[in-house]
Amino acid sequence: MSLTYFKRYRMEVDLGRVDFTQCKLPPGYKFVSYDSSLLSTHAETKYLSFRHEIDANVFPCLGDYDGCSRLMVEISRKEGFLPGATWLLAHMERDDGIDPGSRRLYDPDGVTFVGTVQGVEDRFGLGSIQNLGVVPEHRGRGLGGALLLKALDGFRRAGLRRAFLEVTAQNDGAVRLYRKLGFYKARTVYKAVELLGTAVR
Numbered sequence: 001m002s003l004t005y006f007k008r009y010r011m012e013v014d015l016g017r018v019d020f021t022q023c024k025l026p027p028g029y030k031f032v033s034y035d036s037s038l039l040s041t042h043a044e045t046k047y048l049s050f051r052h053e054i055d056a057n058v059f060p061c062l063g064d065y066d067g068c069s070r071l072m073v074e075i076s077r078k079e080g081f082l083p084g085a086t087w088l089l090a091h092m093e094r095d096d097g098i099d100p101g102s103r104r105l106y107d108p109d110g111v112t113f114v115g116t117v118q119g120v121e122d123r124f125g126l127g128s129i130q131n132l133g134v135v136p137e138h139r140g141r142g143l144g145g146a147l148l149l150k151a152l153d154g155f156r157r158a159g160l161r162r163a164f165l166e167v168t169a170q171n172d173g174a175v176r177l178y179r180k181l182g183f184y185k186a187r188t189v190y191k192a193v194e195l196l197g198t199a200v201r
């Protein structure tokens with residue numbers, strides 16, 4: 001078995017310097033707060049967001065629905081899991097003022113879940129963004145940025161001062177988005193993955 005090494009950046013942000021006024025959604029979209037009954041919805045949205053992306057090679061569980069389900073259970077059981085930094089994004093064909101998180105239970109028609117993010121406080125008191133994903137059909141509308149800001153706001157409300165994430169270096173769009181929101185590269189790390197062939201990517 002040979003190993004492939006993926007170059008990744010750890011990016012950090014000072015929450016005191018983030019412009020939270022940019023956290024705006026286009027019409028028809030709503031944030032849905034975390035509830036354990038939404039665990040499988042997070043997993044499915046994560047799977048639909050990541051299945052064809054580079055990170056599904058780096059973390060094969062992201063390219064598989066069951067893998068995403070296991071990952072969501074694992075994240076939600078972490079000691080530092082922060083529901084306030086964990087959000088779904090819903091797209092509503094009609095806006096009747098009912099919370100999309102509850103409506104899905106009895107009237108799933110017209111509500112599509114299009115983005116997910118989870119936040120955890122690590123053992124050093126830093127906010128750790130787990131997986132930010134927006135399904136392909138809804139990208140390029142500012143949703144990824146808004147969802148990330150919503151999670152960062154959750155960290156801030158929990159009293160945290162700094163946050164970080166890791167991103168695969170080839171994921172140019174994501175790196176650009178994070179820089180735009182105030183993240184900077186703190187260090188480069190390499191993730192070894194068992195794949196056919198050996199290369200540094």
Ligand SMILES: CC(C)(COP(=O)(O)OP(=O)(O)OC[C@H]1O[C@@H](n2cnc3c(N)ncnc32)[C@H](O)[C@@H]1OP(=O)(O)O)[C@@H](O)C(=O)NCCC(=O)NCCS
Pocket residue numbers: 049050053055131132133134135138139140141142143144145146166167168171173174176177180
């Ligand atoms: C990374 C990801 C979450 C970004 O989601 P997104 O919704 O497309 O993000 P945004 O729309 O906020 O920003 C992306 C781009 O759209 C642009 N944009 C923002 N608002 C826009 C609007 N109203 N109209 C058009 N474009 C817009 C942004 O400026 C940004 O452009 P840039 O690449 O030139 O900087 C998404 O591509 C994704 O899920 N990728 C797969 C999973 C993944 O790799 N996640 C990251 C793991 S670290």
